[in-house]
Amino acid sequence: MIPTDSEELSALAGEYVLGLLDAADAREIEQAMATNSALASAVTFWQERLDPLCALAPPADPPPATWDRINAKIAAGERHIPRLPRWWNDPAPWRWATAGLAAAAAVMLLVVARPPTGPHYVALLSAPSQQTPGFLVMGGHTEIVARAVSGAVPPKGRAFELWAIYPNVSRPQALGVIPVNGVLRVKDFPTEILGGASFAVSVEPPGGSPTGQPTGPVVFIGKLRTI
Amino acid sequence: MGAVVSDTVADRGTDGRVTALSSAATLVEAIGRGSRIALKRLYDLESKRLYGIALRIVRRPEVAADVLQEAFIQIWQNARSYSPERGAAQAWLTGIVRFRALDAVRKTGREVLSGDPALGDAAEEPDVIERIGAEAEASALRRCLGLLDDIQRRLVVLAFVDGYSHSEIAERIAEPLGTVKSRIRRGLAALKTCLAP
Numbered sequence: 001m002i003p004t005d006s007e008e009l010s011a012l013a014g015e016y017v018l019g020l021l022d023a024a025d026a027r028e029i030e031q032a033m034a035t036n037s038a039l040a041s042a043v044t045f046w047q048e049r050l051d052p053l054c055a056l057a058p059p060a061d062p063p064p065a066t067w068d069r070i071n072a073k074i075a076a077g078e079r080h081i082p083r084l085p086r087w088w089n090d091p092a093p094w095r096w097a098t099a100g101l102a103a104a105a106a107v108m109l110l111v112v113a114r115p116p117t118g119p120h121y122v123a124l125l126s127a128p129s130q131q132t133p134g135f136l137v138m139g140g141h142t143e144i145v146a147r148a149v150s151g152a153v154p155p156k157g158r159a160f161e162l163w164a165i166y167p168n169v170s171r172p173q174a175l176g177v178i179p180v181n182g183v184l185r186v187k188d189f190p191t192e193i194l195g196g197a198s199f200a201v202s203v204e205p206p207g208g209s210p211t212g213q214p215t216g217p218v219v220f221i222g223k224l225r226t227i
Numbered sequence: 228m229g230a231v232v233s234d235t236v237a238d239r240g241t242d243g244r245v246t247a248l249s250s251a252a253t254l255v256e257a258i259g260r261g262s263r264i265a266l267k268r269l270y271d272l273e274s275k276r277l278y279g280i281a282l283r284i285v286r287r288p289e290v291a292a293d294v295l296q297e298a299f300i301q302i303w304q305n306a307r308s309y310s311p312e313r314g315a316a317q318a319w320l321t322g323i324v325r326f327r328a329l330d331a332v333r334k335t336g337r338e339v340l341s342g343d344p345a346l347g348d349a350a351e352e353p354d355v356i357e358r359i360g361a362e363a364e365a366s367a368l369r370r371c372l373g374l375l376d377d378i379q380r381r382l383v384v385l386a387f388v389d390g391y392s393h394s395e396i397a398e399r400i401a402e403p404l405g406t407v408k409s410r411i412r413r414g415l416a417a418l419k420t421c422l423a424p
Binding site for chain 2: 048058161175187188
């Protein structure tokens, strides 16, 4: 239970940042941050203010092979067990995803809004149980453009964040918070890595997920196709 | 294979600026654009500090190395979502490392809980407040920690720096769990009042 009283809320956020909560309670906080901006800003407050305490841990040399392991893992696209994150199956509140344009109109937008290099990839992201697309994602050589196509807006005080999900990578990659105009341009993106990827849009605090992983419900999802 | 090709492309794109990359925020931004060179520079600059933070919490070098590895992969994957409005890059980085380390401790437990001479040594030292740096944000924290009583201050350090849970702290300072919880809450309330803008 996340308290509404601001002192209680601050104390809980402080306990979370101090690392005092057990795993289940910590997950509850992370989930709640997506829809509770007061909680999210309380967590940011503590994270920033307490950070200088890290200086009390003396620096130490990591084992020499550590960088090579990181580098190899990134290069291999993290070939460990593919496992869908838990949020994937979360039932999401779709209330705000009002029906809008149909798929045909979205494809028309594709023609109008194609990036200068011409799209090489396209994905229509829909609510899992619905046909109506909420976002259209296009990828050119070096750019991704995500565009709201049916007037999809996040709940009040929340933001949409775009994620790439790679087939052999366990964690989604954050691509950015979608601005209020519903159009996100991700420049200088190496789109060659997108083969087999899917995109998802989740509901997050205004500045984006505070944990670097989706914390709110995934409201739109779709697989990328090469065109 | 795609990742290898993309890295070449991305690094070529930022090559010209690489020598100018120095601050954590600039590096994180470059990592967000896909620069593996920037990730390596961040590792060179920050890995000792971040490893020290992880080691302090998990205690075992091999676990700390795993934590550092997971943290850098998470940094690589999520740098694009970092923006300065979400706080200082340093706090963003240490947040990732601390929560990965706490996850590891919660999952596997800590090998040694008591009788380890290294345990909580920072918290035991009288000059703890003096050691948290001279930067502006650190001086506010130092001033505010100075308002807490010795036990409250020690509890904050045991939690944040050593990653102790409520019950581990209770065991360590031999006080009932409820007392520890309310002491920490009072400490947090005092810090909040002092640190709030």
